[in-house]
Amino acid sequence: DVKVTQSSRYLVKRTGEKVFLECVQDMDHENMFWYRQDPGLGLRLIYFSYDVKMKEKGDIPEGYSVSREKKERFSLILESASTNQTSMYLCASSLVNTEAFFGQGTRLTVV
Amino acid sequence: GESVGLHLPTLSVQEGDNSIINCAYSNSASDYFIWYKQESGKGPQFIIDIRSNMDKRQGQRVTVLLNKTVKHLSLQIAATQPGDSAVYFCAEKDGSEKLVFGKGTKLTVNP
Structure with missing residues (x-):
């Protein structure tokens, strides 16, 4: 089975902190994605990566950056966390042109 | 100002009935479509997919229909069960x- 693991289920951070959300997949997938999910707004794509060190902006990249130094790991970085970044963050991975598999999500609260 | 979440479309059915969930898409260049199920507290799970060279695909108790002319996708669930209660995304x-x-x-x- 494909496994996508997010490092934390719940996080509480202070405004202005630098926050790292980590995601690891074990199926040698080329693509990795970061989404945020807010009530009534569905899943919105923040960034995705189609190869090591490669990244593309999604629909809402502002306030976020990403890092993919190894194929299995994709990190989402909040340079200076703000309260409007309180959300559920979901990581996913996929092979080329196939379905994506999701992790369990990280619920981030910025206070 | 603060963004307000939209109301999520809802569908309520009786156990044993068939369910039809609809999705409209706007990108005429889209050529691969996926349905996901998300239960409370979990990441989205893959249900079924369809490519643009097909107009129908069947799985176990689920059927996806694709109408490229009107850019519409539907998910049909046969004999809906309580365990099917979830949020469904295209x-x-x-x-x-x-x-x-x-x-x-x-x-x-x-029930």
């Missing part, structure tokens, strides 16, 4: 690896 790709989601439909199955 997602699309346009030949790139960018996977974009709709806002979701909440399905409630009444």
Whole structure:
């Protein structure tokens, strides 16, 4: 089975902190994605990566950056966390042109 | 100002009935479509997919229909069960690896 693991289920951070959300997949997938999910707004794509060190902006990249130094790991970085970044963050991975598999999500609260 | 979440479309059915969940897409270049199910507290799970060279695909108790003329996708669930209660999302790709989601439909199955 494909496994996508997010490092934390719940996080509480202070405004202005630098926050790292980590995601690891074990199926040698080329693509990795970061989404945020807010009530009534569905899943919105923040960034995705189609190869090591490669990244593309999604629909809402502002306030976020990403890092993919190894194929299995994709990190989402909040340079200076703000309260409007309180959300559920979901990581996913996929092979080329196939379905994506999701992790369990990280619920981030910025206070 | 603060953004307000939209109301999620809802569908309520009786156990044993068939359910039909609809999704409209706007990108005429989209050529790969996926349905996901998300239960409370979990990441989205893959249900079924369809490529643009098909108009119908069947799985176990589920059927996806694609109408490219009107850019409409539907998910049919036969003999709906209480365990089918969840939020259902359609997602699309346009030949790139960018996977974009709709806002979701909440399905409630009444015993």
